[in-house]
Amino acid sequence: MDSKENILKGLQSGEYTVLDKPQSNATWWKNFNRIKNKDDKMIGYVQCVRCKNLFAYEPKNTGSSTLKNHVSSCKIAPNSSINTTEDMLLKNNNVPTDVKKNSLLMRVLRCARMI
Ligand SMILES: [Zn+2]
Numbered sequence: 001m002d003s004k005e006n007i008l009k010g011l012q013s014g015e016y017t018v019l020d021k022p023q024s025n026a027t028w029w030k031n032f033n034r035i036k037n038k039d040d041k042m043i044g045y046v047q048c049v050r051c052k053n054l055f056a057y058e059p060k061n062t063g064s065s066t067l068k069n070h071v072s073s074c075k076i077a078p079n080s081s082i083n084t085t086e087d088m089l090l091k092n093n094n095v096p097t098d099v100k101k102n103s104l105l106m107r108v109l110r111c112a113r114m115i
Contacts, residue, residue, distance in 0.1 A: 002037075002043060002045075004045070004054045007035065007043070007045055007054055008054065010037075011035070011047075015037070015038050016035050016036065016037055016038070016043070017035070017036055018033035018034070018035050018047055019033055019034045019035070019036060019042075020033055023046075028064075028067065028068050028071045030049075031048060031049055031050060031067075031070075031071045031074070032046040032047065032048060032049065032055070032057075032067055033046060033047050033049055034046050034057075035047060035054075044056055044057060044058045045057060046067065048070060048074060048076075050074050050076035050077075051074055051075065051076045053070075055067055055070065075111075077110070
């Protein structure tokens with residue numbers, strides 16, 4: 001089987017592509033994309049759409065518990081638009097420093113809550 005490093009490289013070079021169609025209607029599947037190789041065959045890995053980590057996935061062997069567990073333990077927030085707003089605030093020089101400090105504090109607090 002292909003190594004994770006090869007797959008990650010392949011995803012960048014276009015040798016592998018992610019299927020953005022969810023595997024099933026299960027909510028946790030929305031966090032993962034299946035990957036197919038250049039022969040259009042699905043491979044035994046899925047990619048987390050949030051942290052981009054690869055996970056072995058063989059429906060018959062590994063099952064889905066690892067994936068489901070990862071959904072709740074993934075450190076990347078599902079709603080990245082909040083972070084984007086904060087990033088814009090932080091990069092904008094017209095925003096007073098106090099607001100920036102507050103925004104950073106909020107981010108730290110949210111991270112702490114996730115752990
Ligand atoms: Zn993840």
